[in-house]
Amino acid sequence: MTDGKRKNKLKESAGAVVCRQIIRIFLIFWSVLVAFPIVWVLYTSLKTNKEFFASPWSLPGVPQWKNYAEAWNMAKFGSYFLNSIVTVVITLAITLIIVAANAYVIAKYKNRFIAGLEKFYMVAMMVPAVLMIVPLYYFADSLRMTDSLVWLSLIYAIQGMPFYVFMMAGFVRGIHNALLEAATIDGATQFQIFFRIILPLSKPTLFMVMLLNIMGTWNEYITALTFIRDESKYTIAIGLSYLTNSGVYDVNYGRTFAGLAIALIPILIVYGIFQKQIQQGMSSSDGVKG
Amino acid sequence: MSRKKNKWLRQPPDRSKIIFFLCFCLPPLLLYLLFGVYPILNSVYVSLFEWSGFDKLTSDAFVGLGNYFEVITEEEFLCAIRNDFIIILGKEIIIIALTVLFAVSLTRLKFRKGEASLYRFVFFIPNVLSVVIISIIWTFVIDPNFGILNPVLRAVGLADLIPASGWTYEHPLGVITFVASWCGVGMFMLIMIAAINGINAEMYESATIDGANEWKQLRYITLPAIREQSKFIVVTILYQSFSSNFTMVQAMLGSSVNSDSVVMGMFVYQNSFDSQWPRVGYSYSAAVIMLVITAAVSLIVNRIMSGRRSVYD
Amino acid sequence: MGKKYLKTLSALTVICLLITCSGCNFTTTTVTSEIRSTVTYVDGDGSVVSAPESHDSESSGGQNTSGIISNIQDNTVNNAGEIDPSKEEKLSGSFELQIFVGGYGSEAWEYAIAKFEELNPELEVNAHLDTNVNAQMKTRWAKDNPPDFVFIEGTNMPAEVWMEEGKLLDLSDLYENGKVYGTDTLIKDQLKNGLVSYYKNTDKIYQMPVLLSTYGMWYDEAFLNSKGWSVPKNYTQLKSFCAASKKAGVTPLIYPGNYSGYLVWGLLMPAVASEAVASNDLDFFYDVANAANESVFADKRFRRCLEKISELAKAGYFDQNALSMNHITSQASWLAHNAVLIPNGLWLENEMKNSIPDGFRMRYYPAMLQDEGDPTCIIASSAMVGVAAKGKNTEAAKAFISFLYTDDVARKFAELCAVPSATRVDVSGAELTEAAKQVNEMINSSDVRLVAKGSTTWGSVDATINEVVNSIVSQNPDKNISVDEAIDKLQKATKKKNG
Structure with a gap:
C-alpha cells in the first residue's frame, strides 16, 4: 500500500504532468505554511527580547542558549517532564487495554446488549469535552481526586475511550471469524484469544492509538489545569501555559519561545521516529478486508 | 441475556465471554458513567438553580427553567450558536477541499518517492502540537505590526485584503476557522490517503486494460472511496468541533471575545469560571442547550450521510 | 435508530417539565442588581461635602456610592517610624498567603514575607506566589477552607462575590484602631487619602490598600x-x-x-x-x-x-x-x-x-481629555489585600497587613513595583526609576486632583x-x-x- 503500487501502471498523459506541477506548487506552499512556524519558534527561541521586538522574523544574531536555561528554571521543566511522562505512561497503559478489549467486544460479540453499548459510546462521543470541565471541576473536588496524576490519567483514558474504540473496532471487524472460531474449537478461552490472536494482529492500529494517545496526553492542558493544583505535580502542558501567562507580565519572548521549544521538541522527535507506523496505522484502521 | 431470543444471538454467550466482558468492559463503562454521564446529569440539575459556585446550593436558589428562558433570549448566546456553525461550516469546506486535493494528488500523481513521503510527514505536524503553541504562533503571524502575513500580502500585491483594524478585530471567525483547519488537514489527509491506497490495485489494472484513461479512473474508481471517507471526515469534524472551537477561541482570543467571536463553549466557560460574578446555574443551562444542539445536529448529519447506519459502523 | 432517540428525548423533556413546573419561577434574576446608598465623603482638601440634591437620579435603585472613608486632611509625606518589635506579640501557628504574581512581580512580597518571618520565628509561613494561584485556590474558598491572607488582584478573583457572601473578614477595627506594626502610628493616619472604602452601604471594610494604582x-x-x-x-x-x-x-x-x-x-x-x-x-x-x-x-x-x-x-x-x-x-x-x-x-x-x-x-x-481650564484628575484606586473570614490564623494576617505599612516594607514595595505606596512614607531616598519618581511627584502635586475610585464596579x-x-x-x-x-x-x- 505505498506509492509504488500504481507506478508501473500508467503512462503519464500531458495533462497529468501539468497537473502535477501546478499541484506541486500548492503542496510546497502548504508545506511552508506548516513547517515555517515551527522553524520560526525554534530560531526565535535563540533571540534576545529586544532583537525580537526589533524584527520578529529575522534570524538571531548571537544564539542565546541561556534562554533555554532560563525557561527551564522559570517554568521548572525538570520536574514537569517527569510528571508528564508519568501521566502519559499511565494513560497509555490503561487506554491500550480497555480500548483493545472494548474494540474486540464491540466488533465480535454479536449481542443486543453489546449493540446497545456501541450506540451508547457513539452518542457519548458526540458530547463536547468542554462541557465536562466545569462539572468535573466541582465533582473532582468533592471526591478529593485532585492533585493526583493517577486520577488524571484515568480521566484521560476514560474520556478518550469512545473515539479510539471506534477507530480500532473497524479494524478488528476485519479479522476473519474463522480464525476465532478455530481457536474456540481448540478450547481457547476469551482471554487467550484476546491476548494471543487479536492483539498481535492489531499491532498497526494499536500503534496508531498509542501514538495519538501519547500526543494527546502530552499536549492536553485544560483538564490538567483543572485537576492539578499542587505545583510539584504539574505536567509540561500546565507549565507551558504558566510560562506563557506569566510571560505576559514579565515580557521576554526569547525565553517564552525557548519554553515552547522545550515542550515541542520531544513530541516532534517521537513523531519523527514513529511516523512510518503512524501512516501504516492510518491505513489499516479503515476496514481492511482481512 | 436470555437464551430464548436466539435470533439476536449468533453465538451463545459462554462463561468465558461473560467473564471477559465483566473484566474489561464493565469497569470502563462504570467509570465512564461516573466521569462522563454523572457530571452531565449534575449540570442539568444545577442548571435549575441560581448558584455562584461558592456557597452551598440551597433550595431557595431554585429557579426552575428561569435560566433556560434567560439564555435563549440572550443575544450573546444566540450569536455564539451562530458563530459555532459558521466556524464548523468553514472548517468542513476547507478541510474537505484540501484533504481531497492533497490525498488524490499524492496518490494518483507521480511524485518522486521521497517527495510524497516528505509531504505526508510534514503535513501531519500541526496535529502534534499543543493548542497553546499554535495560538501563540498564529497570533504573531497575523499581528498587524509584528506579523509576517501582512508584509507577504503586500509583497504579492494583495495589500487590499489587509483589514485596517487588524485580522482579529475585523474577521475573528475567519482567523479561527483558518487556524483550526490548518491544524486539522494533516490527520484527515492521511486517513484519506489510506482509504485510496486501500482500493484494490487490480481494479486500476483492469480499467487500464479496458482503455479507461486517468480521469475516468479517477471518477469511477477513486471517487467512491473518497466519498465514503469524506462522509467519515465530515462527521468526525462535526463531533470534534464543538469542543475544539472553544479551546481555539480561548487560546487565540482569550479575553477579547465579544459577540462577534464568542462560541457556545466559551459562553459556558465565561459565565462560570472566568467571571467576576460567576453564575454556574446559568452557564450550565447554556451547556445543556449546547449539548442538545450538538446531539441533534450530529444525529441529523449522521443520518444524512449514511442512511440508517452510522458512519462509524 | 433515530426514532428511539427521539422518543427518549421527548420523554426526558416531559419529565423535566413536570419536575420543574412545581417550582417554576419565570422571572429572570440578575445577580448583579445592586442597591446603593449615598454616603457623605470628605474632599481632598479636607472639606466635608455631601451628595448634592441637584443631581437627578432614577428610582431604579441606583444612586451613587463611594463609601469612601477619608480621614486625614492631606497627602503629605510622613514616616510611620522605626519598628520596635517589642511592641508586638510574637505570632505562632501557621500562616498561609495567596498572592497573585502579575504586573507587580513577586520580589516585594518575598521581601516582606522574609522580614516578617524574621520578626516572628515561630510562625510557619506558607506563601503561594504564582500566576495561577487564584484559579488553584478557588475551590478552597468555596469549601470554606481558604488561606489566611489574599492579594486581591489578577484573573479568577471574584472578590465581589466573596464580599457579598461574607467570605472576607471585616477589617474596620484594624483600620480604625490598628497601628502600623511595631509603631505608635495609627494605620488610618498613615494611609493616603481616599483609598479605603466601606463595602456598599454597610459599615464593613473588606479590603486594605497596599499600592496606589491608577x-x-x-x-x-x-x-x-x-x-x-x-x-x-x-x-x-x-x-x-x-x-x-x-x-x-x-x-x-x-x-x-x-x-x-x-x-x-x-x-x-x-x-x-x-x-x-x-x-x-x-x-x-x-x-x-x-x-x-x-x-x-x-x-x-x-x-x-x-x-x-x-x-x-x-x-x-x-x-x-x-x-x-x-x-x-x-x-x-x-x-x-x-x-x-x-x-x-x-x-x-x-x-x-x-x-x-x-x-x-x-x-x-495623568489626564489629557479634559477641557482647558478644567481640573486635571487622577482616579486613584489601589491594589488591595484581604483576610479570609474563615482563615485559620486571621491574627497573623492582620498583623501582616499592618506590617506592610511599615516604612521599610512600604518603600520596598514602591521601589520594586514601581508604583506609589498606599502609605505616606517618604520615598525620596528609595531607588526609584525616573518614571516612578515623576509619577510620585504628579500624585503629590497640588495641580492635580485625586478622585478616589472606591469600590465602584x-x-x-x-x-x-x-x-x-x-x-x-x-x-x-x-x-x-x-x-x-x-x-x-x-x-x-x-x-x-x-x-
Missing part, C-alpha cells in the same frame, strides 16, 4: 523633545498635538483593542472625573463608574467625553491596527515609536522593562463599555457606531444589569 497617558520624553513637541495637558493641546504628530507621520494614539479598559480608564474616565469635579458633583462620576442608572449615560457631561473620543477617532488619530492587539504588542508598538501616546497603568515600566529601547525616556501624564456593563469604545474608535464602516448609538447600548446594558 491609569494615565504615557509618552517618550526623548522622542517628544527630538520633535520639539510639548506634552499635551488638556483637550485643546491634545488636538493640536495629535495634528502635529499625524503631520509628522507618526500615529498619535494607540491602545490595545483587546483590553479597551485601558482607554476607558486612561483617557475617558479622567475626563469624566474632571467634569464631575468642575460641576461640583462627584456623584456624577460615581454614578458613571457604577453604571448606577440609565440617565447618567445620557447626561451631557458624559456625552461630551464620548464625543471627544469620537472626534479624535474621526480625525484618524487612533492607530487602527491596534484594535486587534493585546496590551503587550500594542505597548511594543508604542516602544518602537509607531505611536506617541498610550493609556496604561502604572505597571507599564515594570512590565516592559526587558523591552525598552535605549534612549527611551518613559514619562507619565461596572458589573456586566463592563463588557459593553469596552466594546462600545472600540466601536467608536474603529473607522471601519461596518464596525463604527455613533455616540448616540453608543449611549443607547450603554443604557440598554445598564437596564439589564439593574434588573
